[in-house]
Amino acid sequence: MTVISVIVGSTRQGRFSEKPAQWILGRLKKRDGVEARLLDLRDFPMPFFDQPVPPAMPxxxxxxxxxxxxxxxxxxxxDGFVFVTPEYNFGPSAVLKNAIxxxxxxxxxxxxxxxxxGGAAGVRSVQQLRETAIELQLAPIRSSVHIPAASLWAxxxxxxVDAGLAELDGVSEAMIDDLLWWTAALKTARTRAS
Structure with missing residues (x-):
């Protein structure tokens, strides 16, 4: 079984992120061999990172x-992740970056x-997260879903909102296909290396 976690990247009151997170979670749950889980940052109220030794320290x-x-x-x-991210001031939310x-x-x-x-459908937030992902040795896939402002305003x-998200079903399926391909390839490689 492949475990894909959908991470809700906002904790704001009245947040929008729950809706696209539930939508993409539902699409993942329709896939055979996938256990899709929701990781809501509201359930993980972590302090700002303040440790003397970084997580990458061997x-x-x-x-x-x-x-x-x-x-x-x-x-x-x-085994893999879908980050549902807002764009705040050209980047991801502080709570998401802190959790990462x-x-x-x-x-x-x-x-x-x-x-x-969010602003520019969140493209700039995703660009920053891709760079962070690479530093963490995550493999960010090329395909992504950028939700138009009309759905956010709705x-x-x-x-x-559901009608607006439904218009993105084709794009989401292409992204999930790519995510599952890369997840399987990397899981196989991790298994061989251990």
């Missing part, structure tokens, strides 16, 4: 914070895809 002891330990365990159990920064080896050599929204105005 031989470091596990961090003592229980929420960080739970988060790290969830990342370790995952608490972990290192558990991200390594796994595939990552992106669903974004959320704030009580409109039909």
């Amino acid at each position: 031989g470091r002891a596990p961090y003592e914070n229980e929420v960080v330990q739970k988060w790290t365990s969830e990342i370790a159990q995952s 920064d608490w972990v290192y080896p558990e991200w390594n050599r796994k595939a990552a895809a992106f669903v974004s929204y 959320h704030f105005q009580g409109g039909d």
Whole structure:
């Protein structure tokens, strides 16, 4: 079974991110051999990273914070990821970047895809996350889903968000196809290396 975790990258009140996260989770659950899970950052209220030793330091002891330990365990159990990210001021949310920064080896050599929204449909947020992913030895795939502003505004105005997301079904299927291909390839390589 391949475990794909959908990470909800916003914790704001009245956030939009729950809707695209649930939508992409539902699409993943329709795939054979995939266990799709939702990792909502509201369930992982981590402090800002403040440790003297970075997560990439070889031989470091596990961090003592229980929420960080739970988060790290969830990342370790995952084979691939879909980051659902807003764009705040040309980048991802601080809470998402912080959650990413608490972990290192558990991200390594796994595939990552992106669903974004916000300014410029979140494209600039995804671009920054791709660079971060590479530093973490994640493999960001080329395909992604960028949600148009009309769906975001529908959320704030009580409109039909689901109809807007449904228009992206084809794009989401192409992204999931790519994510699962890379996830399988990297999982096979990790198994051979261990």
